[in-house]
Amino acid sequence: MRGVTSGSRPGGHRKRWTRFILPGYTYLLMLYLVTPILMMILYGFNNIPGDRQSARFYGFTLDWYRRLLENPDLTSAFKASVVIAVLAATISTPLGTLLGLALGRYWFRGRGATNFVIFMAIAVPEIVLGSSLLSMFVQVRAPLGYTTILLAHIGFDTPFVAVVVRARVSGMDQSMEEAAKDLFATPLVAFLRVTLPVIAPGIMAGFMLAFVLSLDDFVITQFVSGQQFTFPLWVYGAIKIGIPPSVNVFGTILFLTGASIAGFGLVRSLFRKEKAF
Amino acid sequence: MATTSVREPPVGPLPPVRRSAWGITARRRLAGYGLAAPGVLWLLLFFLIPAIMMVYTSLQSGGALEGYSFTWAWGNYAEALSGRGVFFGRSLEFSLLTALGTMVLAFPAVYWIAFYGGRRKSTLLFMILLPYFVSFMIRTVMWKFILGDNGPLLGPLKDWHLLPTNFRVLATPFAVVLGLIYNYLPFSALPLYVALERIDPALIEAAKDLFANRTQAFLRVVLPLSLPGVFAATLLTFVPATGDYVEAELLGGTGNYMIGNIIQGEFLIRARYPTAAALSIMLMLGMVILTSIYARFLGTEDEVVAAAVTA
Numbered sequence: 001m002r003g004v005t006s007g008s009r010p011g012g013h014r015k016r017w018t019r020f021i022l023p024g025y026t027y028l029l030m031l032y033l034v035t036p037i038l039m040m041i042l043y044g045f046n047n048i049p050g051d052r053q054s055a056r057f058y059g060f061t062l063d064w065y066r067r068l069l070e071n072p073d074l075t076s077a078f079k080a081s082v083v084i085a086v087l088a089a090t091i092s093t094p095l096g097t098l099l100g101l102a103l104g105r106y107w108f109r110g111r112g113a114t115n116f117v118i119f120m121a122i123a124v125p126e127i128v129l130g131s132s133l134l135s136m137f138v139q140v141r142a143p144l145g146y147t148t149i150l151l152a153h154i155g156f157d158t159p160f161v162a163v164v165v166r167a168r169v170s171g172m173d174q175s176m177e178e179a180a181k182d183l184f185a186t187p188l189v190a191f192l193r194v195t196l197p198v199i200a201p202g203i204m205a206g207f208m209l210a211f212v213l214s215l216d217d218f219v220i221t222q223f224v225s226g227q228q229f230t231f232p233l234w235v236y237g238a239i240k241i242g243i244p245p246s247v248n249v250f251g252t253i254l255f256l257t258g259a260s261i262a263g264f265g266l267v268r269s270l271f272r273k274e275k276a277f
Numbered sequence: 278m279a280t281t282s283v284r285e286p287p288v289g290p291l292p293p294v295r296r297s298a299w300g301i302t303a304r305r306r307l308a309g310y311g312l313a314a315p316g317v318l319w320l321l322l323f324f325l326i327p328a329i330m331m332v333y334t335s336l337q338s339g340g341a342l343e344g345y346s347f348t349w350a351w352g353n354y355a356e357a358l359s360g361r362g363v364f365f366g367r368s369l370e371f372s373l374l375t376a377l378g379t380m381v382l383a384f385p386a387v388y389w390i391a392f393y394g395g396r397r398k399s400t401l402l403f404m405i406l407l408p409y410f411v412s413f414m415i416r417t418v419m420w421k422f423i424l425g426d427n428g429p430l431l432g433p434l435k436d437w438h439l440l441p442t443n444f445r446v447l448a449t450p451f452a453v454v455l456g457l458i459y460n461y462l463p464f465s466a467l468p469l470y471v472a473l474e475r476i477d478p479a480l481i482e483a484a485k486d487l488f489a490n491r492t493q494a495f496l497r498v499v500l501p502l503s504l505p506g507v508f509a510a511t512l513l514t515f516v517p518a519t520g521d522y523v524e525a526e527l528l529g530g531t532g533n534y535m536i537g538n539i540i541q542g543e544f545l546i547r548a549r550y551p552t553a554a555a556l557s558i559m560l561m562l563g564m565v566i567l568t569s570i571y572a573r574f575l576g577t578e579d580e581v582v583a584a585a586v587t588a
Binding site: 035118154158215222 | 304305306308309310312313315316317319320322323324325326327328330331333334382383385386388389390393396399400401403404405407408410411412413414415416418419420421422423425427428429432459462512513516517518519520521522523527537540541544545550553554557560561564568
């Protein structure tokens with residue numbers, strides 16, 4: 001706490017209570033941020049008479065956890081979301097990895113333009129991507145549905161994977177691969193045994209990011225979905241008639257899964273003194 | 278995730294080689310093209326061609342029932358704009374408030390974490406990001422639920438007669454901006470944190486040794502050094518927020534529609550594709566112009582990408 005040591009200055013002691021302002025504020029901010037999540041979890045236990053969420057809390061029940069899969073539309077929307085996210089992440093990861101490798105360490109004609117397109121793909125409002133994809137699908141008369149959602153998701157996932165891998169590649173010490181080649185490794189062997197292990201965490205992070213982005217996406221998906229539902233689209237559609245508490249339960253499950261995976265990574269990195277870059 | 282060396286890698290001169298220099302250069306070049314080809318093709322297919330198709334769509338004329346045909350109908354742009362100024366204006370206003378609000382909320386917290394977090398830095402940052410493991414749609418729906426006219430927040434206050442019964446938060450611009458700020462906060466917090474974390478505390482000590490008081494040290498050392506983060510944070514919140522329509526629809530209702538709601542309605546409900554495409558293009562052009570003006574003043578494109586990497 002460097003701030004406290006400045007108390008040697010005249011008047012420093014008078015102001016000492018101010019050192020609680022910033023931490024206090026930070027914890028208040030965390031409370032504000034987490035409130036909707038706590039409400040989501042709490043109302044997943046709401047013992048309401050019907051099956052639409054209400055502001056009144058009737059008492060605790062585990063019914064909604066037991067009856068989680070009772071709404072076939074919601075279940076199939078949730079399944080579609082997970083399947084699309086897995087497929088989109090699996091396909092966009094190799095595409096983005098190759099792109100990230102090429103951008104991170106090779107020169108090629110159109111490299112600047114490619115970087116620019118990737119930058120635009122990440123920075124532009126989602127609605128612009130959604131409407132341009134819909135324009136294309138309408139022009140080529142592609143039937144909207146599962147396939148168009150999957151294609152769109154691979155589309156917006158790839159630049160993110162590429163950026164994550166590119167960062168890892170350009171942070172890598174190139175002399176390692178040179179050393180492998182000096183020790184008579186063929187380029188392929190040098191890549192597989194030196195480069196790949198070093199950039200693997202980047203590839204993994206890219207995959208996770210792609211999966212999460214895809215699972216979470218609403219705007220682009222809504223534009224290209226046609227009659228197909230994903231989990232966020234189903235929740236959106238259910239708002240007018242009222243959200244069933246199963247949505248809270250699905251949300252809680254997703255939250256706990258994501259948070260524990262990330263938390264596990266965090267704990268591991270805290271205990272391991274490995275120098276990350 | 279990587280926080281250093283996200284800038285452009287040195288790709289120009291190759292390291293000294295013992296074998297035939299030309300052979301290796303040619304091979305490296307071929308490898309570059311080979312690696313880039315699939316991804317570049319994919320980007321062409323899913324970003325450039327759709328963008329061209331959108332421009333093409335915006336110049337078509339016809340109707341939703343009889344179909345559209347290409348006629349260089351530039352009039353679509355004027356027609357799309359008429360009466361829509363208010364929605365563009367509202368989008369601009371709400372997104373500026375979002376960029377500003379997220380920054381004001383996030384800055385003190387990430388400042389404290391970056392400078393006084395010690396060993397708990399990553400845990401504290403994780404706590405800030407924790408809510409964002411819940412999907413965007415559910416977060417927004419939960420705010421609609423919490424802020425509801427008789428919801429868990431206002432309901433009890435009204436029962437205790439602390440608020441008049443007709444008091445509401447939903448369907449006001451305040452609710453929309455609150456939702457936007459909530460949803461975009463990590464896009465501000467992360468780049469700010471990265472920028473602040475990079476500042477060497479020794480610089481602040483040096484400023485104090487040179488008789489700067491704490492305010493001066495903050496204003497003349499910390500703040501200027503955090504500008505790349507400020508730049509990235511404003512872009513990553515302002516730009517996406519301009520096209521957003523979910524908060525405006527769920528928390529604001531028809532009286533608070535942004536341009537995104539209009540584009541969504543024209544595209545998905547009324548199927549007036551040319552008008553919708555024209556609006557979307559104007560939104561994008563507006564953003565490109567605004568961001569490049571802003572970039573001139575404060576930073577470079579690299580910093581935005583750097584921020585996106587850490588997000």
